Amino acid sequence: MEYRKMGRWGLQLSSLGLGSYLTIGYKCDEKTSRDTIRYAYDQGINFFDTADAYNKGEGERVLGKHLADYPRTSLVVLSKVHAAMGPGPNDRGLSAKHVVEGCHASLRRLGMDYLDIYMCHRPDSSVPVDETIRAMEDLARQGKILYWGVSEWSAAQMIRAQAVARDLGARAIAVNEPRYNLLYRLPEQEVFPTTLEEGIGNVIFSPLAHGMLTGKYRPGEEAPAGTRAADPDQYGVIRSLYWNEDNKVKGQELVRLAGEMGITAAQLAIAWCLRHAAVSSVIMGATSVGQLQDNIRAVEVDIPAEVVARLEELYPPVG
Numbered sequence: 001m002e003y004r005k006m007g008r009w010g011l012q013l014s015s016l017g018l019g020s021y022l023t024i025g026y027k028c029d030e031k032t033s034r035d036t037i038r039y040a041y042d043q044g045i046n047f048f049d050t051a052d053a054y055n056k057g058e059g060e061r062v063l064g065k066h067l068a069d070y071p072r073t074s075l076v077v078l079s080k081v082h083a084a085m086g087p088g089p090n091d092r093g094l095s096a097k098h099v100v101e102g103c104h105a106s107l108r109r110l111g112m113d114y115l116d117i118y119m120c121h122r123p124d125s126s127v128p129v130d131e132t133i134r135a136m137e138d139l140a141r142q143g144k145i146l147y148w149g150v151s152e153w154s155a156a157q158m159i160r161a162q163a164v165a166r167d168l169g170a171r172a173i174a175v176n177e178p179r180y181n182l183l184y185r186l187p188e189q190e191v192f193p194t195t196l197e198e199g200i201g202n203v204i205f206s207p208l209a210h211g212m213l214t215g216k217y218r219p220g221e222e223a224p225a226g227t228r229a230a231d232p233d234q235y236g237v238i239r240s241l242y243w244n245e246d247n248k249v250k251g252q253e254l255v256r257l258a259g260e261m262g263i264t265a266a267q268l269a270i271a272w273c274l275r276h277a278a279v280s281s282v283i284m285g286a287t288s289v290g291q292l293q294d295n296i297r298a299v300e301v302d303i304p305a306e307v308v309a310r311l312e313e314l315y316p317p318v319g
């Protein structure tokens with residue numbers, strides 16, 4: 001495994017991380033959850049991503065249960081706050097009340113004393129950013145979190161938060177978690193340049209565009225049974241962002257290009273994400289150990305310049 005610094009900060013993350021959205025504690029049964037975590041850990045993955053909202057806390061509970069098998073010092077655990085976790089007006093968002101109470105609840109579910117990284121899952125325009133930053137700073141001073149970060153915040157929102165943190169003498173944003181893959185290259189425009197400038201790391205999610213970049217969704221065919229795109233409880237994002245014939249055709253070309261290199265489309269798509277200098281880690285999702293075995297080999301892939309050029313044509317940058 002390769003390890004990368006998280007932006008300008010001291011933390012070392014495995015360049016591939018394991019996520020738990022729709023997988024651990026949800027689609028994966030207990031055994032598969034345990035086996036994927038164990039396989040990841042045994043391969044040198046130290047970075048595990050979760051959130052309070054993943055299956056209403058079950059993602060955290062099952063992840064924490066199986067991570068308890070390993071020394072806490074060998075793990076980097078990230079969880080998030082923002083989504084509604086109850087019916088009340090204070091059960092959601094980024095108020096000091098919910099950030100602090102949400103952290104305590106995540107720690108209870110994970111069975112841990114502290115989070116390595118605590119993250120604002122989305123921005124919350126109804127709360128002054130200084131309130132959220134002070135809550136994060138308080139949690140850090142109490143030893144409940146080590147670093148804090150943001151997910152899907154714009155470059156402007158991050159720049160503003162950095163200025164406020166400086167004014168308060170509080171910890172700055174350490175890490176950002178944006179969506180990034182061959183079919184979604186928006187972060188290259190503003191988010192990556194800004195985070196590089198600010199020393200903020202990026203742990204990117206959905207490197208396979210929910211499976212669209214594996215080639216398993218074929219032109220003219222419906223989604224194979226058992227896949228994310230076939231399940232109404234899971235297919236909201238893949239169907240709204242990526243599901244069209246053009247992307248299925250491109251997926252077959254990706255398979256062909258990867259095949260010429262002797263690798264799989266998933267490995268090529270993940271290796272492509274790892275090339276960007278702003279990327280500290282790529283967070284993978286896997287519903288089986290076999291998928292993880294496939295994907296993890298992306299760390300060994302060096303993409304030749306002519307394939308990079310072909311990928312630029314196939315999946316052009318935004319704008």
Ligand SMILES: NC(=O)c1ccc[n+]([C@@H]2O[C@H](COP(=O)([O-])OP(=O)(O)OC[C@H]3O[C@@H](n4cnc5c(N)ncnc54)[C@H](OP(=O)(O)O)[C@@H]3O)[C@@H](O)[C@H]2O)c1
Nearest residue numbers: 019020021205206207208209210211227228284285287291
């Ligand atoms: N911050 C945020 O807002 C946010 C949002 C989304 C995700 N995340 C994090 O990022 C992680 C990864 O996101 P993601 O699940 O969207 O990632 P992804 O890599 O784009 O999609 C993962 C899914 O693709 C399929 N797949 C994976 N490897 C495959 C392979 N080799 N061959 C065929 N199919 C394969 C599996 O689904 P099926 O087998 O079910 O088809 C798997 O669950 C999540 O677990 C979560 O921790 C964060």
